[in-house]
Amino acid sequence: MLRARGIEVVATDLSPALCAREPGPCVCMDEEWLPFGAGTFDLVIANLSLHWVNDLPGTLVQIRNILRPDGLFLACMPILPTLAELRQALIVAEHDLLGGASVRISPFPGLRDCAALLQRAGFALPVADSDVIELAYRSPMMLLRDLRDAGETNALVERHRASPPVALFPAALAGLPRDEQGNVAMPLHVAIMTGWAPAVTQPRALKPGQFTTSLEDALGDEDGTAHGGVDTPTAG
Structure with missing residues (x-):
């Protein structure tokens, strides 16, 4: 959409295959190691990708560094309590079956965490707001299929790698709450983050x-x- 308006855009992705499909300039890179010089861009956009970053504070500092003075950073990412019901159902089912629980859903920050991270990274006029996208699934398996199709499966290095008991997922999915229509409600909570690279022209208190x-x-x-x-x- 930005390119359609005549704006010069450099896309980035960790996947070489996705970069190869990009019609314009694209850099294959790790978001934790930005290969750009200071003051390179007027605008940096991160759309539903920052929750995969291991060192989020460090990445935000790098993003602020590659922005020109008064450059804008826009981002959105899932936050708590996204997937809270699924997380709790898995913990309860695994505890009942095995007497303990392992991490099966990646951690998400909270809205306050997002605001604090923007301030910590040195952004001026930081704002972190939230929105909720209401999602409901006719069956729990449709929820799991949707997560897999979106590439949102468990990628934690320290995840439990043994095959789970056959009864684990049926027991967990049976414990998910349902709405009046019998659907599994699983709202997506999203943080919308805005920050500016510091500049002398910006208003100050x-x-x-x-x-x-x-x-x-x-x-x-x-x-x-x-x-x-x-x-x-x-x-x-």
């Missing part, structure tokens, strides 16, 4: 004592009466 309007005046009615009937301190 006033320092203490630089304000010109008190909070009391800003919150007051037209007749000058402040809301709430309490004294309010002045603020920038």
Whole structure:
């Protein structure tokens, strides 16, 4: 879509096969080792890919570095409580069958984690918002098939590699909650992350004592009466 508007775009992917299908310039690379110089791009977009990164704080620092001053970073990624019901059902079923549980679903950050990571990476004016995509499946197996088709199977290095008991997945899937229509509801929670590379032209908060309007005046009615009937301190 950006190319259709005449914008020069460099696509990236870890898979050589997917890069070969790209009609325009494409770089096959690992997202944890960005092969670009400082201040290369005006815009960096990461669409549903950052949850596969091992060192997410380090990757965000690299992204901020390759942006020009006042360059924009846009990203979205699944966050908690995505797949929480499936995670809990697998844990309970495996504990009942084997007396313990292993990690079978990759970890997701929370919304607060995303906001904190943007700040930690040095982005200016960071914003992390969330949205929910409501998904429902007629059967639990359709959910697992959808995850596999999306390439979202368990890729954890320390995952349990022994074949699971035959009864594990039937027991876990039977424990998934269903809605009034009998479907397995599995909403996808997504964080939308926005951050800017620092620039001298960006707005900055006033320092203490630089304000010109008190909070009391800003919150007051037209007749000058402040809301709430309490004294309010002045603020920038």
